[in-house]
Amino acid sequence: MSEQQHEHFPMHSHQHSHEFSNEQPDPAIFSETHSLVFLEKVSSEKIQQALTLWVEEIRDWAKGNAYLVGHIKIFVEGQENLWLSSTGGNINIKYSPEWSEWFTDKVSPSVTAIIFGTTKETLGEVAQVRLQACLDYL
């Protein structure tokens, strides 16, 4: 997929009358919650690998196009919890105490990517396609 390089971020007013600059970049936002049900139980390790891959791919896609990452976050809600986050560098991984031992046949990941320099449509398309590919791995 080829992307156009953005040298300047699109600006908008954000409705502020402020002594500082009224204009700030308008980020593209992708935010969804999925309810996944598996035919058989899946290990937390595999879920973590799949979702970490998505964060890496969005981060690297943003970096490759010189976009600024606001943040990329995932939170997996269930009996156990997983929290992944990145601002364009390392991926921070936090989880509940029993996460590593967990096997489950259903899980609800909420995913958000806020990226400056691209459009909502472009981010949505890239994020959706790559998320589906990562979830297909499960």
Add this chain to the structure above:
Amino acid sequence: MNILLFGGFLGSGKTSIILQVARYLVETRKEGFSTRQTDSGKPSLVIIENEVGETGIDDKILRAEGLSVRDLFAGCICCTLNAELTICLNEIQEELSPQWVIIETTGMAFPDKIVATITKFGKGIDSIKTIVVADAERWDELSTVMPGLIEGQIAKADVILLNKIDCLEPKQVSDVKEGVRRINSSALFYAISAHHEVDPQVWREAVTDK
């Protein structure tokens, strides 16, 4: 109600810090009762979570810790959702009257705009403290790419938490601190790493001391 208004750019670590502050407040007994619940069974700490996306994540993280959370999604409480914030805050006051309300703003918000709104329209507010989290790791990048927002967030903070200092060398931390202090020299300032447990003394001084 004592309001702690958390600002700071996206990814600066607001939610991680709020988790620690909330734990501190819950564990700190004030006037003979814990801050998680009063004798009436009502929570004494309520968090208002504002996120720009349609789906929240930070609210789920906070709820997973057993905290009481109200959501304001798909907009920013310093502009498009400022009326909703006032309504939400006044409902919390009428229904729960908690000792503490933590407001987590979006990373795009100007906290001083929010202070102006709730000072004018909020009910039952005893104090408001603006705590802004600055991202030490991305300070140079962010203050270059969007100086108006970064400076606007920091300029009127009561407390500045320079987070992620573990990602920098001491000299770099010192340089970033200098840059932050040039924008706001009067705020209480703490250099921290919320990746680790922060000294409770910081929370006592920055959060609960008047």
